[in-house]
Amino acid sequence: MRVLVTGATGFIGFHVAMELLRAGREVRALARQGNIAPELLKLGCEVSKGDIRDFDSVCRAVRGSDEVYHVAADYRLWVPDPERMYETNVTGTVNIMRAALEAGTGKVVYTSSVGTLAAQPARSGGKAIVPSDEDTPVSFNQMIGHYKKSKFLAEREVEGFARKGLPVVIVNPSTPIGAMDRKPTPTGAMIVSFLNGKVPAYLETGLNFVGVHDVALGHLLAARHGRTGEKYILGGYNMTLRDFYREASSISGMKPPSVRLPYGPVLMAAYFNEALSKLTGKAPAIPLTGVRMAGKYMYFDSSKAHSELKMPLTPIKEAIREAVEWFGANGYAGVRATAGKCAE
Numbered sequence: 001m002r003v004l005v006t007g008a009t010g011f012i013g014f015h016v017a018m019e020l021l022r023a024g025r026e027v028r029a030l031a032r033q034g035n036i037a038p039e040l041l042k043l044g045c046e047v048s049k050g051d052i053r054d055f056d057s058v059c060r061a062v063r064g065s066d067e068v069y070h071v072a073a074d075y076r077l078w079v080p081d082p083e084r085m086y087e088t089n090v091t092g093t094v095n096i097m098r099a100a101l102e103a104g105t106g107k108v109v110y111t112s113s114v115g116t117l118a119a120q121p122a123r124s125g126g127k128a129i130v131p132s133d134e135d136t137p138v139s140f141n142q143m144i145g146h147y148k149k150s151k152f153l154a155e156r157e158v159e160g161f162a163r164k165g166l167p168v169v170i171v172n173p174s175t176p177i178g179a180m181d182r183k184p185t186p187t188g189a190m191i192v193s194f195l196n197g198k199v200p201a202y203l204e205t206g207l208n209f210v211g212v213h214d215v216a217l218g219h220l221l222a223a224r225h226g227r228t229g230e231k232y233i234l235g236g237y238n239m240t241l242r243d244f245y246r247e248a249s250s251i252s253g254m255k256p257p258s259v260r261l262p263y264g265p266v267l268m269a270a271y272f273n274e275a276l277s278k279l280t281g282k283a284p285a286i287p288l289t290g291v292r293m294a295g296k297y298m299y300f301d302s303s304k305a306h307s308e309l310k311m312p313l314t315p316i317k318e319a320i321r322e323a324v325e326w327f328g329a330n331g332y333a334g335v336r337a338t339a340g341k342c343a344e
Contacts, residue, residue, distance in 0.1 A: 002026040004065040006052055006096060007072030008040055011181045011188070012111065012173060015216035016069055017045060023220060030061040030072070039180075052092030055099065062099040067223055070096045071111040075147055077186055077287040078277065082146040089150035090157065097161040097168065107223045108168040110158045114208065114233060115148040117172060119296035122205070122263075129206065131238060131299040134172070134231040144296075145289030155231075162229035169226030171218060174235035174300055177319050178212035179326035186290070191323055194248055194257075195333035201259035202241050203266060206297035209244060210236030211319030214312050221309040232309055235302030237316045241294075247317060252324050267291050 003020055007013030008029035020027050021043055028046045040047065050057025052072055062068060074088040093110070100108050118138040120129045132138075143149040155170060162168050181188035193199050218234035226232060239247075242260070249256040270291040273284035305311040327333045 001066045002028060002064055003067040003069065004028045004030060004048075004061055005045075005069045005071060006030045006061075007070075007111070008045065010071065010073075010075075011183070011185050012176060012212060012215055013069075013071035014039070014180055015178070015212050016071055016219045018043065019213075019216045019220055020069075021045070025067075028061065028065065030058070052095055053087050055095045058092075058095045058099045059103075062096070062103050062105065065100075065103070065105060067107045067109070068096065068100050068105050069109045069111070069219055069223075071219075073111070073113075073151065075113075075185060077145065077147065077289045077293075078274075078283050079146060080277075080281055085146050086150045086153075089147075090154045093154040094157050097158060097166060100168075101161060101164060101166045106167065108166060109219050109222050109226070110155075110168055110170050111219070112155045112158075112170050112172045112231070113148070113151045114172045114174045114235065114298060114300055116143070116152045116155050117233070117300065118142065119293075119298050122295060122297060129238075129297045129299050131208075131301040133301040134233060134304060144292045147289070159229060167228050169222045169228065170231040171222050171226075171305075172231055172233045172235075173215045173218075174208035174210050174233065174298070174302070176210055176212040176215045177323045179322050180212075181323065181326070184327075184332070188323070188327070191248065192327055192332045194245060195252055195254060195324065195327060197254065199245070199257050201261045202245060202257045203261050203263060203291070203294045204240060204242060205294040206238060206240050206299050207244070208235045208238050208298055208300045208302070209316050209319070210234065210302075211314040211316070211322070213319075214314050218305055218309060218311040221311055222305075225309050227308075232305040232311075233300050233302040234305055234311060235300045236313055236319075238299040239316070244320075247320055248324065251317065251321050263291075263295060267295075 008017040048061040118136040245256040270288040274288040
């Protein structure tokens, strides 16, 4: 069986391609010229050069594919030119779906994000936060930043193609961590900063963390068991940022940040940084989108994926350890995981 993977040079996409190869698939990767990871070639992937924004190159890549995994996306908290992000995340997605529909592709898995789902307000009065699921009501106006907005619009386009008869399943990964986060992603950059001793303080918020291997396997399971037009949260463990740093500390030996920053002053600093970035064209030291997102708890219920898709759930300590070891071994940080294996 031949499958196409877009975004195979990225974090999630690379792991999806690896899992497909392990499953005995012939993997074709759509990649831009000059953006071909040598690891893909070593793994034995066929590379189709092109760009998801170019419909002709998309058609060439899709042709002859039994399955398509559309993982590619522009994921940044700050962009100097938002239009380019929408071209990649929305127009590029439409191109993939249209080409797959016209080619009669047997199955399509679209990688969305939990960013398109409902986030919960910060803790109030000590009340427990109720995790959102695939059906929790949400609107475009609740999307914070261009990444979330563009992915929300793309997801609506995908749902439209499902109604036209395209056998597409939507997966919404939460916050994946693990090895091979080369760029790195914003989450990986957060871990790298921590390992390099550059996180003396933190903003209290909550995220859903999951091992990237589980997310990759979730894609394959969605192709096998997922229902057309349905969404599946590929998530794991709901944790406060404070608790996440504590886990990373127990693995790396680095001291966890102990100072909790007040939200208001940090938000004001982020607005100042954003204004400065518009003048300089350089990324802000404090991304406004990231600070605004921290005002919400990104807690999710991924039971649908675990029950319907049989998605595995690796202990989060193992995923954190893998990330720490990989960043340390590949020159991103001078700290590696301490000896010993994580217990569940």
